[in-house]
Amino acid sequence: MRINVTLRSGEQKAVEASPGQSLKAALMAGGAGEVDALTSCGGCCSCGTCHVYVDESDMPRLPAMSSQEDDLLFVRDDRRANSRLSCSVPLSEGMDGLRVTIAPEW
Amino acid sequence: MPLDTTIERPKHVKPDQVFDLDIFLDKDLLQDPHKGYRALQQKAPEIFYTCRNGGHWVVMRFDTIASILRDAEHFSSKELTIPKSNSDNVMLPLNLDPPEHAGYRAALMKHVNRKFVDALEPELRKRANELIDEVIAAGECDFSERLGAAFPVSVFMDFMAMPRERFDEFRGIVHEYFSPISNARYLELQSTIISVIREMIAARRATPGEDLLSKLMEESVRGRPLTDAEVESYGFLLFLGGLDTVANALTFSFRHLAEDAPLQARLVADPSRIPDFVEESLRCFGVVHQTRIVKKDVDIDGVHMREGDMVSCALPAAGLDDRKNPDPERFDIDRPRREHLVFSTGAHTCIGNVLARAEMKVFTEEWLKRIPSFRIPETGRLVWRAGQVMSLQSLPLEWTRGGK
Structure with a gap:
């Protein structure tokens, strides 16, 4: 499966991914390393730095957000309705072709 | 902490899992704690139990530490002190476990992020030079307090709006707090710190400012304003x-x-490599050990940890793990890949790490511009503190009087 990502520079990339991976892990392995901040908690939904915007039309394909993820996004002034923390989006077959944009560094 | 807290080996700990180590008073650690932990990594059992200081596990390998710190199901942050302090005082967000923890962390992170640090940089540069001004003419100083502490601590005191004249008083408190002291004294110092903060909150309540406490007083978690007790x-x-x-x-x-x-010569010629110097230094010379209390029995690599056991994760040892960094004792700013856990990992990854890195970079840049060559005098004696937050309490330096 593939994920289409727009980097902070505006550059677009198609990233190879596999079901079961987290969206963050797939992005990092596929050359979108900027999603992994210096202040990262290591991908356990505790720091809020791996913030991405998911294409509106892809939102229904994503699993629901936990209250922990919601808490971390709560304080961000760059949060939008389509904000997610990429560590907390487990990929599944139905997400092929997902389009995401890395949010600004915070 | 005092020696009388040595306990008998608990039954769930096998005799071959015991290794005698006093994390505060071990001679080798007090000689050079980083060399000491690297040696322990090679000679002690992979995960071991020491009966000193109330009894606790010690974990020193990168992967094991990382898996413990990311495992909130079995390991809790409710008790962070060895020996157990049984303190009722809570540190937010450090003492909280997920999922309760996230909202409190976010409320603080919002104010100590990269934007904040970037905006602070001119102030960092100015402050570094003021402190260098104070010592440069003499051609010598004890770096630890005059610069190493004075720089980041005064920056911190400024953005907390703490009066600088209380520097010595506050430093005295933290020095003692992280030294081997009785639990009664430890709790007493906590009360002292909390009353200092309480006074500050009362003062901000009367006259709000732009400082971090004032900002936190306006902050909320999930839409509920923070209480004074939380601030x-x-x-x-x-x-x-x-x-x-x-x-x-x-x-x-x-x-x-x-x-x-x-x-020194290389960094003077090419200051763009200073961030690599900072990062390599963090890898080799960590500061904080992170403690967890087992909240649910768990087996790790043949070791049974029981509910209530204390676990010391030796973060400074993680960067010295040869399984992560080949030839780990070699200080090499050119390492193609470098891994360490100095700022921890998981829910409690240090929020101040961007600030810490910026402070170390800026200070080194400014210092080398003015004092490009310096050394430890032959008579210089280094005084270390081991324990859970390690420090070098005296670092005499000398250079050509007046700098370059």
């Missing part, structure tokens, strides 16, 4: 984190640099 509890953590951790990391890095003349 106090953040303040307690900030006091300890702000007054003693970068200070130690900076002094450790200058201890290395003072003994590495070729590296």
